[in-house]
Amino acid sequence: MNTIRLANIRRSLGFGALLLVVLLAVNLYLNPARFHPAAWGTLIGLAAPLIGAALASTPVILSGRGGIDISVGPLMGFVNAIIIQTLFLKGGVESPFVIVPVALLVGAGIGAINGFLTTIVRIQPIVATLGTYLVLTGITLTIVPAPIGPAPQWIKAFAGPLSIIPLAVIFLAWWLIRRLPYYDLLMAIGSDDRAAYTAGVDVTRVRFAAYVITGVFAGMAGLMLTALIGSADPNIGQTYTLISIAAVALGGVSLAGGRGGLIGAAIGAIDIFLLQSVLTAFNVSTYVLQVAYGAILVAAVVLTAVQERANRRERNA
Amino acid sequence: MVSAITLHARNLVLRPGGQPLNQTIRPGEIVGLAGLDGHGQERFLEVLAGLHTPHAGEVRLERGGQQTVITSFRRAVDNGITYLPRDRRATGIFPTQSVLDNFAISTVGKDARFGILSFRNRRKRYEGFRERLSINAPRPDAPITTLSGGNQQKVLLARALALEPDMLLLNDPTRGVDVATRHVLYDVFRGLAREGMGLVVLSSEIEEILVLCNRVLVFRDFELAAEMSGDAMTTETVIAAMFGRAA
Amino acid sequence: MIKLRTWLASTNGRIFGAFLIAAALHLAGTLMIPGYSSPFAIRAMLVIASLLAVASIGQTLVVILGGIDLSIPFIIGFANVVAAQLYGDGWNFIVVCLLVSLMALAIGAFNGFVSRRLDIHPLIVTLGVGMVVQGCVLLWTAGFPSGSAPAAVSAFVSIGGSAGPLPVPWLVPSLVVLATLIILIMARSPYGRRLYALGSNPGAAPLALIDPVRMWTITFALSAFFAAVAGVLLLGFTGSAYGDVGQPYLFQTIAAVVVGGAALVGGRGNYLGTIAGVLVLTEINTLLIGLGFQPAAVQAALGLIIVALVSLYGRERHVRSTI
Numbered sequence: 001m002n003t004i005r006l007a008n009i010r011r012s013l014g015f016g017a018l019l020l021v022v023l024l025a026v027n028l029y030l031n032p033a034r035f036h037p038a039a040w041g042t043l044i045g046l047a048a049p050l051i052g053a054a055l056a057s058t059p060v061i062l063s064g065r066g067g068i069d070i071s072v073g074p075l076m077g078f079v080n081a082i083i084i085q086t087l088f089l090k091g092g093v094e095s096p097f098v099i100v101p102v103a104l105l106v107g108a109g110i111g112a113i114n115g116f117l118t119t120i121v122r123i124q125p126i127v128a129t130l131g132t133y134l135v136l137t138g139i140t141l142t143i144v145p146a147p148i149g150p151a152p153q154w155i156k157a158f159a160g161p162l163s164i165i166p167l168a169v170i171f172l173a174w175w176l177i178r179r180l181p182y183y184d185l186l187m188a189i190g191s192d193d194r195a196a197y198t199a200g201v202d203v204t205r206v207r208f209a210a211y212v213i214t215g216v217f218a219g220m221a222g223l224m225l226t227a228l229i230g231s232a233d234p235n236i237g238q239t240y241t242l243i244s245i246a247a248v249a250l251g252g253v254s255l256a257g258g259r260g261g262l263i264g265a266a267i268g269a270i271d272i273f274l275l276q277s278v279l280t281a282f283n284v285s286t287y288v289l290q291v292a293y294g295a296i297l298v299a300a301v302v303l304t305a306v307q308e309r310a311n312r313r314e315r316n317a
Numbered sequence: 318m319v320s321a322i323t324l325h326a327r328n329l330v331l332r333p334g335g336q337p338l339n340q341t342i343r344p345g346e347i348v349g350l351a352g353l354d355g356h357g358q359e360r361f362l363e364v365l366a367g368l369h370t371p372h373a374g375e376v377r378l379e380r381g382g383q384q385t386v387i388t389s390f391r392r393a394v395d396n397g398i399t400y401l402p403r404d405r406r407a408t409g410i411f412p413t414q415s416v417l418d419n420f421a422i423s424t425v426g427k428d429a430r431f432g433i434l435s436f437r438n439r440r441k442r443y444e445g446f447r448e449r450l451s452i453n454a455p456r457p458d459a460p461i462t463t464l465s466g467g468n469q470q471k472v473l474l475a476r477a478l479a480l481e482p483d484m485l486l487l488n489d490p491t492r493g494v495d496v497a498t499r500h501v502l503y504d505v506f507r508g509l510a511r512e513g514m515g516l517v518v519l520s521s522e523i524e525e526i527l528v529l530c531n532r533v534l535v536f537r538d539f540e541l542a543a544e545m546s547g548d549a550m551t552t553e554t555v556i557a558a559m560f561g562r563a564a
Numbered sequence: 565m566i567k568l569r570t571w572l573a574s575t576n577g578r579i580f581g582a583f584l585i586a587a588a589l590h591l592a593g594t595l596m597i598p599g600y601s602s603p604f605a606i607r608a609m610l611v612i613a614s615l616l617a618v619a620s621i622g623q624t625l626v627v628i629l630g631g632i633d634l635s636i637p638f639i640i641g642f643a644n645v646v647a648a649q650l651y652g653d654g655w656n657f658i659v660v661c662l663l664v665s666l667m668a669l670a671i672g673a674f675n676g677f678v679s680r681r682l683d684i685h686p687l688i689v690t691l692g693v694g695m696v697v698q699g700c701v702l703l704w705t706a707g708f709p710s711g712s713a714p715a716a717v718s719a720f721v722s723i724g725g726s727a728g729p730l731p732v733p734w735l736v737p738s739l740v741v742l743a744t745l746i747i748l749i750m751a752r753s754p755y756g757r758r759l760y761a762l763g764s765n766p767g768a769a770p771l772a773l774i775d776p777v778r779m780w781t782i783t784f785a786l787s788a789f790f791a792a793v794a795g796v797l798l799l800g801f802t803g804s805a806y807g808d809v810g811q812p813y814l815f816q817t818i819a820a821v822v823v824g825g826a827a828l829v830g831g832r833g834n835y836l837g838t839i840a841g842v843l844v845l846t847e848i849n850t851l852l853i854g855l856g857f858q859p860a861a862v863q864a865a866l867g868l869i870i871v872a873l874v875s876l877y878g879r880e881r882h883v884r885s886t887i
Contacts, residue, residue: 122880131871138864255685287702294695305682411764413831425754
């Protein structure tokens with residue numbers, strides 16, 4: 001990897017990466033047993049839905065022009081409800097060869113709807129995905145009014161020893177996408193969609209695809225969530241919405257688009273997970289956790305911004 | 318009423334390692350700035366306006382014997398220097414706002430009575446400039462985007478003049494403006510100069526500089542390459558200076 | 565015909581359309597549900613709408629500026645709990661209101677200042693600050709908020725109350741006065757003109773002598789202030805403190821502002837539109853509940869309707885027309 005690429009990555013990761021190192025050290029000190037290699041499976045399984053939500057939120061944010069998807073959380077909950085209630089409990093379907101494709105297809109379908117609303121009908125992304133958020137939450141509550149279980153046996157393994165696999169699949173998929181010309185087009189429209197348009201890029205199609213990718217990844221995250229909770233919970237999806245955006249911002253992905261990547265989003269999510277871990281070790285109440293999330297988020301983006309300004313100033317001097 | 322101010326650029330260095338330049342802009346002068354694109358003439362204008370800090374040197378404003386150093390845009394405006402930007406789309410007009418709003422925005426306090434704006438007062442002020450600059454805007458309450466480029470530029474000029482400046486710094490004021498409007502603008506500029514206002518006009522068209530300006534400063538590589546006035550100011554000499562060759 | 569279309573697409577057209585839709589919804593409700601237009605039902609709707617309208621003042625201002633304020637629900641909760649707690653501890657209520665207002669102004673000012681000065685997206689700053697505020701309040705009350713509202717506040721917002729000869733609580737006419745004031749300030753004050761200009765073209769604003777940092781600081785401070793007002797009013801409405809009382813207002817304020825014709829990119833919209841949006845949302849909510857929809861279904865239907873409305877008249881321009 002050449003030095004410029006390395007410097008770019010380092011710059012975009014900013015404090016997220018630094019925080020990761022710090023939090024990891026603190027965690028290892030406080031709770032070495034939790035981080036024992038034997039327990040890595042469970043640990044990753046615990047963090048997976050959050051990481052998955054953050055990863056899923058990233059492609060549309062990269063596409064720029066206010067691109068965002070606040071329906072990622074509810075979509076995870078919706079997939080969770082469909083898998084457990086509709087397929088497994090009511091339909092008796094247990095095979096992973098049905099459940100996994102269904103989850104991904106549902107994700108892609110919702111992503112397509114979001115894409116349609118934002119790129120073809122051209123509703124502002126936050127409003128469009130707010131609409132989807134409300135619809136999905138409502139439908140999920142209708143399908144699963146109260147938490148219900150259990151989940152198929154095989155899926156629970158993905159919260160344990162096999163938990164790295166769904167995440168690895170997402171990273172593999174993104175790695176492949178990065179090799180396609182599509183990735184350059186995505187980053188181009190994220191930076192300056194007008195310039196990209198005049199250069200002949202089909203901005204609408206690229207953005208639409210970003211929403212579909214986000215949907216598919218969210219579907220995958222929904223599987224991870226199901227693996228973790230081993231049941232269907234109608235209320236849990238919503239909690240991922242704001243946290244995943246916080247994770248993305250923490251990881252150096254610019255909300256204006258065109259900058260950052262999935263690694264940054266993952267780092268942001270891991271930061272939040274490790275923070276949770278530290279505070280739980282201190283037996284701190286969830287309220288302190290809340291304050292800490294918010295404070296770290298603000299501190300991280302502020303420090304990153306200050307660093308950016310300092311960098312720019314020394315470049316222009 | 319225009320009061321006489323003189324602008325002194327002292328030992329101005331526009332880029333690291335550049336030659337310092339010294340210039341004085343006097344009341345009633347129209348000074349042109351020329352050069353190939355990106356050779357420092359815009360930077361010089363921005364420094365005069367307080368929008369950019371020079372690498373070294375300073376800009377002083379002299380009024381009635383008092384001297385003030387121009388350190389910021391706000392300081393420049395407060396002391397009677399007004400700047401008209403180049404790209405009206407990016408840094409000039411407020412596209413969702415009406416013609417009247419666009420005109421009055423810099424001087425919005427002038428129409429305020431007990432915190433509420435008097436629209437009648439604003440209209441009155443606007444009408445004065447409309448006549449003077451021949452602004453063609455049949456519906457002043459409509460968004461400014463309904464006007465042609467030339468008329469938009471006139472509204473922006475009116476906005477600048479509403480500040481009652483003593484010196485006007487213009488960054489390519491006739492860019493994207495039709496020929497008829499250009500001549501109106503030239504007449505206005507000359508009229509302002511006659512009233513005692515100093516004008517510095519950056520232009521990308523040499524003919525315009527020759528027609529309008531008393532003297533021209535040609536920039537090359539962020540340094541002052543040549544200064545010409547009177548008979549020495551011809552298309553050939555200016556172009557030669559722009560390319561770094563003596564005529 | 566073209567003139568009609570351009571007018572409909574303009575802000576005023578959108579606002580008119582929104583009021584029309586609210587009226588149509590009310591008519592539909594009256595026809596479909598017995599008692600929909602009963603005096604009590606109308607009073608209840610007016611009160612609920614007024615509360616949302618107060619909470620949405622800030623969002624309107626912030627959106628016109630080109631930003632967004634996600635801290636509103638958290639500040640509503642903050643004001644709600646702190647006011648109740650302190651009043652319950654015996655503090656003078658006027659002092660309590662003053663304190664809560666000052667704190668809200670400070671929080672909002674921080675939001676605006678940090679967002680603009682450091683060029684950080686306000687979505688993140690307000691979200692983070694909101695979470696901190698909520699967490700601090702929860703810590704302070706150890707999760708069990710207590711206290712109550714003074715009788716005056718409860719009477720102010722009570723559905724059964726009356727303002728002199730009018731059969732509505734004082735909240736409603738007060739809101740009308742407040743709304744008129746806000747609309748006047750936005751349309752005819754230097755602050756208002758600068759607000760629109762800054763939202764319209766942030767790049768041109770400094771050259772037009774508008775100080776962006778100052779405007780953002782003031783505007784976000786105002787947003788937090790009105791959120792706090794809503795929080796205190798809600799205390800009178802429900803009678804007891806509840807930290808999450810503001811949660812529904814997170815997306816409802818955004819929806820109200822957008823349905824009312826504002827553009828999230830800034831420079832467009834006004835408070836009259838927000839009020840129309842508030843009425844539309846309140847009508848939809850009441851109508852659906854009246855028709856027997858479960859809360860879950862109401863939520864889903866709300867989402868669909870917001871999307872439908874915005875796609876009618878809230879569409880953005882294609883990239884090609886922005887060049």
